[in-house]
Amino acid sequence: MDTSMLLTLWPLRLLLTLHLAAVLAQPVLAGRYLTGDIDAIAAHGMVGNLLAVSGLLLVVLTLLYAIAGRGRLWVVPAGVVLFLAIGVQAWVGYTRDLALHVPLGVAVVAASVLLAVWAWSPSAGRSR
Structure with a gap:
């Protein structure tokens, strides 16, 4: 694993762990x-507001990982979709639309678990 990969993967791993x-x-x-x-x-x-900030930082770190670290490209759209889902989740939570808030929350949890598990897998450390 080269230095640029290490410098971009470790912050991504730490953020995804805290995010999870x-x-x-x-x-x-x-x-x-x-x-x-x-x-x-x-x-x-x-915590929902903190997750919105975390989601935005996630987009930045996935871009750095994919471009500067020559990591997997699919994490960028995954990070963007998760960030957008968190934004919608916060909005429907404040509007008390529980019919959407609860299932979207389950999807956000599932996606966050999958991303965090992937980030700590050997696959995340391999460049493209």
């Missing part, structure tokens, strides 16, 4: 709210 932790906290916070912890909804919203 925040994504996994969301259903826990929502569940706490539904069981009567009224303050949990504020934390749920705050």
Whole structure:
């Protein structure tokens, strides 16, 4: 693995790991709210906003990984789609459209898990 790959892959791995932790906290916070912890909804919203920032940073890091690090190209559109999904997720959450918020949340969790697992796999360290 060359230096440019290392310099772009490690920040991507770290971001995806932190991103996944925040994504996994969301259903826990929502569940706490539904069981009567009224303050949990504020934390749920705050983590959602943090995920929007994380998603934007994810797009930047996937671009650096794909271009400067000569990594896999498919991670760029995957990062963009995840960023957009998080934006829609936040919007439908604030509008209380739970019919879309819940299944889209499941999709965001699944995509985040898959990306984080991939980032730590040997495949992520191979250049194109």
